Amino acid sequence: MINTIIFDLGAVLIDWNPHYLYSKVFQEEEMRIFLETVCTPAWNEEQDGGRPLQEATDLLVAQFPEHEANIRLFYDRWAEMLQGEIPGMVELLQSIKASGKYKLYALTNWSAETFPIAQERFEFLGWFDGIVVSGVEKDRKPFASFYQTLLNRYSIQPDEALFIDDNLRNIKAAEQLGIHAIHFTHVDALKPQLIEYGIPVETV
Structure with missing residues (x-):
């Protein structure tokens, strides 16, 4: 689950x-x-x-x-x-959050010095229950220690978590820790994959 x-x-x-x-x-x-x-x-x-x-x-x-x-x-x-938001993805994030069924986190490779620029620009970054930024932690994907920081900080059980990333290297690293993972390519490909995990999404 x-x-x-x-x-x-x-x-x-x-x-x-x-x-x-x-x-x-x-x-x-x-x-x-x-x-x-x-x-x-x-x-x-x-x-x-x-x-x-x-x-x-x-x-x-x-x-x-x-x-x-x-x-x-x-x-x-x-x-x-x-440039902006990835088309369709913020709406998808919003619908998942609105369901109230899931804890939402971000695990990102990002400089600590430039991440505040993104935080100012993208309101949806405030929707997460927690964000772990590589530049702050001085660690990054695909190193297992970086994933473990997120798991430990928020008491996440790997087999109860699903990770979405566009980099296949990072997906494989998550899977090695027992985290379910989806290699992101496009929102239309992601939606049916989420449904397979029992996560309700708008398919229109």
């Missing part, structure tokens, strides 16, 4: 993507190369894990001085990477 639903935030409820900023700066191919070789996902994950933004920026500027101006844009104009 599922009594707890745990949501990832980025790419599940919130549309965050560096492309939204850097498409204003580069042509498509230049942007792709820059984000694959300079401001990479691996570099960004270290900030999610607690590395200070200034330290991260200085590190890249020293490594790629020719890209200094565009490196500094990453956090100077970070808010421009937040």
Whole structure:
């Protein structure tokens, strides 16, 4: 019996993507190369894990001085990477919350320094019974210790919880801890999967 639903935030409820900023700066191919070789996902994950933004920026500027101006844009104009809500997902979250049957939590890889920007912009972040932010904890998915922080803090039984994330790596990590998990791709695919777990959702 599922009594707890745990949501990832980025790419599940919130549309965050560096492309939204850097498409204003580069042509498509230049942007792709820059984000694959300079401001990479691996570099960004270290900030999610607690590395200070200034330290991260200085590190890249020293490594790629020719890209200094565009490196500094990453956090100077970070808010421009937040496009909005993932279509249909906030309505789904609201309907689940309105049922009153489930505890709702968020487990997110997110810098502690940028997360307050999202909190100000997205009212639904206040609907959760708790949010565990990687940058605050200085730990992150897919490490088991990060999931365990959520389980311990809110006394969640793994076999009574369902985790929703767009990253298959994170899904597999949750499953290894005995947490039920759904690999998110689209709201229309998610709804029937939730119904299979006995979670009533609007299917229209």
